Amino acid sequence: MGLPERETVTSAPVPLLQATDVATVFRTPRGAMRAVDGVSLSLARGETLGIVGESGSGKSVLGRTLMGLITDGPETSVTGSVLLGGNDVHALTPAGRRTLWGTEVAMVFQDPMTSLNPVKKIGRHLSESVRLHLGLSRAESRDRAVDLLCQVGIPEPARRAGQYPHELSGGMRQRVVIAMALACGPRLLIADEPTTALDVTVQKQILDLLQSLGEELRMATILISHDLGTIAGRTDRVAVMYAGRLVEHARTAEVFDNPRHPYSRALIASIPHLDLSPHTLLPAIEGRPPNLLNPPAGCRFAPRCVVATDLCTTQSPALTGRAGDDTGGAVACHHPLGAAKEATV
Amino acid sequence: MTLAPHAPATPEPARPALTVRDLVVEFPVGRGQKVHAVSGVDLDLPAGRTLGILGESGCGKSTVGRALIQLPPPDAGTVRLGAEELTALGPEELRRARARIQIIMQDPVSALNPRRKVKDLVWEGPSIWGRAAADKDAEVDAILRSVGLDPATVRDRRPHELSGGQCQRVCIARALMLDPEVLICDEPVSSLDVSVQAQILNLLETTTRERGLSMVFIAHDVSVVKNVSDQVMVMYLGKVCEVLPSDGMHLAAVHPYTRLLLASLPEAQRGRSDALAHASASAEPAAVAAELPSPLDPPSGCRFRTRCPLATDRCAEEAPGLLEIAPGHRIACHHIESTRSLP
Known part of the structure; x- marks a missing residue:
């Protein structure tokens, strides 16, 4: 897949992240489960990418594979390559990968409470990694911890650093987790459902924070979510995943205003929004996602798709087009929507 | 649409x-x-x-x-x-x-007893009210159909064999059973x-x-x-x-x-x-x-x-x-x- 060139980002010849044909397969007693099946993406410095999909679409597994948390092993097979700043994440030794974590790439998970050690003070969570990676002294690392808490908008950072995770609210905890991820100045931040466990008003605060930090630190961000709402208007590009594959990958506004894959369009249409009058029946997608142990032949969305033909059930469509293009981006569909708008239901 | x-x-x-x-x-x-x-x-x-x-x-x-x-x-x-x-x-x-007055809870999977089959879960209310078991199959099938489930496939399944959406449909069926x-x-x-x-x-x-x-x-x-x-x-x-x-x-x-x-x-x-x-x-x-x-x-x-x-x-x-x-x-x-x- 071509390198996305955008006017606003003067991308270096080598992108920050280049994933080519990544496939993650879990060997289960019931057979091989292809959780991620041939995904290619690239991300330039400072760019933000949203990965959207329903549960079981493989979006979290993709995030973890990109980071190198899931690697080739007895129960998993990872193929394809993930180049992060020129290093192949999956060709490195475990020790080599650990040097990347924190300084090159960091991750924020869904549930802030389980990301924090309940018997360790907030300050220790932050100072630990900076001492390890940046070799700071005890006193320096303590100052750095307070700076970090300040950076993520925690009031009274010095006092908070001395508290335990249970003394903080959910939103505050997620801010601490973000501060931990930022501690060593990563060039790529992967946030996996960072706001799903939070209240709506807090959710907006955390997303605003991630956005401003990304811009301020010129840090590339991958935002993984099942919620199209958290991705819309906050990312440069969106990749829509369905049953382990990318079905559409284009600029965010393009995907929301002019979805070209029938799944993207159906997903967007099924969210209730305020313009609908009460008691409107939503255009729901009938059926359910396929079982990844035994996915359907051809296009995986075909059994639920309103425009599917015989071709769709026999031949798997390739992702064609360029994600960075103004002309609609990449879509994996034999009958992409757009030009023939009257084909819509 | x-x-x-x-x-x-x-x-x-x-x-x-x-x-x-x-x-x-x-x-x-x-x-x-x-x-x-x-x-x-x-x-x-x-x-x-x-x-x-x-x-x-x-x-x-x-x-x-x-x-x-x-x-x-x-x-x-x-x-x-x-x-x-x-x-x-x-x-x-x-x-x-x-x-x-019936209630439907947030987490449909934990709202259902994992050991019981769908037909028994749905019939739980009527059985408490002493309804004759003779009506059971017909009524259960009718209510399952009305919530968009295929009775033949789900009737004998247990909650873990169903998806979250299907479990929520079963919960709705249970609530509707008592009218x-x-x-x-x-x-x-x-x-x-x-x-x-x-x-x-x-x-x-x-x-x-x-x-x-x-x-x-x-x-x-x-x-x-x-x-x-x-x-x-x-x-x-x-x-x-x-x-x-x-x-x-x-x-x-x-x-x-x-x-x-x-x-x-x-x-x-x-x-x-x-x-x-x-x-x-x-x-x-x-x-x-x-x-x-x-x-x-x-x-x-x-x-x-x-x-x-x-x-x-x-x-x-x-x-x-x-x-x-x-x-x-x-x-x-x-x-x-x-x-x-x-x-």
Whole structure:
């Protein structure tokens, strides 16, 4: 897949992240489960990418594979390559990968409470990694911890650093987790459902924070979510995943205003929004996602798709087009929507 | 698209399905302290209509839902189901009355006994009421079909063999089995995927319409609540901030907290309302950043004042009552005039 060139980002010849044909397969007693099946993406410095999909679409597994948390092993097979700043994440030794974590790439998970050690003070969570990676002294690392808490908008950072995770609210905890991820100045931040466990008003605060930090630190961000709402208007590009594959990958506004894959369009249409009058029946997608142990032949969305033909059930469509293009981006569909708008239901 | 307009509202005032006055629920937490979960909530649900209860976690919306079916009975206040006052009933009478009011919980998988088959789960209510097992298969199949499940495939399965959406359909079937008058849905779609969420919302919509059910729909998502409800009640820290008709609520809402909720809504769910596009741009940042106060010691006066951009001394001294500012639109705020100038 071509390198996305955008006017606003003067991308270096080598992108920050280049994933080519990544496939993650879990060997289960019931057979091989292809959780991620041939995904290619690239991300330039400072760019933000949203990965959207329903549960079981493989979006979290993709995030973890990109980071190198899931690697080739007895129960998993990872193929394809993930180049992060020129290093192949999956060709490195475990020790080599650990040097990347924190300084090159960091991750924020869904549930802030389980990301924090309940018997360790907030300050220790932050100072630990900076001492390890940046070799700071005890006193320096303590100052750095307070700076970090300040950076993520925690009031009274010095006092908070001395508290335990249970003394903080959910939103505050997620801010601490973000501060931990930022501690060593990563060039790529992967946030996996960072706001799903939070209240709506807090959710907006955390997303605003991630956005401003990304811009301020010129840090590339991958935002993984099942919620199209958290991705819309906050990312440069969106990749829509369905049953382990990318079905559409284009600029965010393009995907929301002019979805070209029938799944993207159906997903967007099924969210209730305020313009609908009460008691409107939503255009729901009938059926359910396929079982990844035994996915359907051809296009995986075909059994639920309103425009599917015989071709769709026999031949798997390739992702064609360029994600960075103004002309609609990449879509994996034999009958992409757009030009023939009257084909819509 | 399969959009269909709702039947026009009946002009004559509907018979009340549920009437709640001054509901109070408190939970003791030791050392003489108590959580003020619900403090004086009034609620009116006309028959055949849907009331949405909207709020963030800790606002008491689920506690209200449970207090309606007397689980646990409220500490004070009255709940009247039709003409019967549930709060005054003895245990046996209450048991009988509960068949008329059913609840659907948030997590459909844990709401179902993992060891039982779907047909037994659905028949649990009727079997408690001593219905003859002879009718079982036919009735179970009919109800499963009505919630969009294929009886032949799911009848003999156990919950773990079903998806989350299917489990929620089973929960709905269970609730409908006793032919209730009122259905309480406590965050019925928040644990489901977006595409399944739409299926379940549509199912609730068609079911309530066909059976003439009254529904209390509790959720944190403004656009979901707006879509299913006739009337929306916004709660904050155990109190009602605003009650308003759901049609056009995103434009009509005046309470600062309702405005905050609307401004927090992600772009994709706002639709194309320009009114909100600028609302979020100019939302008071101070109000957004503040944290929810503890329900152990809620703020004096108006409970939202610690996060409110309009708060004055009066808000700390005096709790605002609900005032009707338009037909069916009531608001609890001392600054009704200034709220109109809010973004």
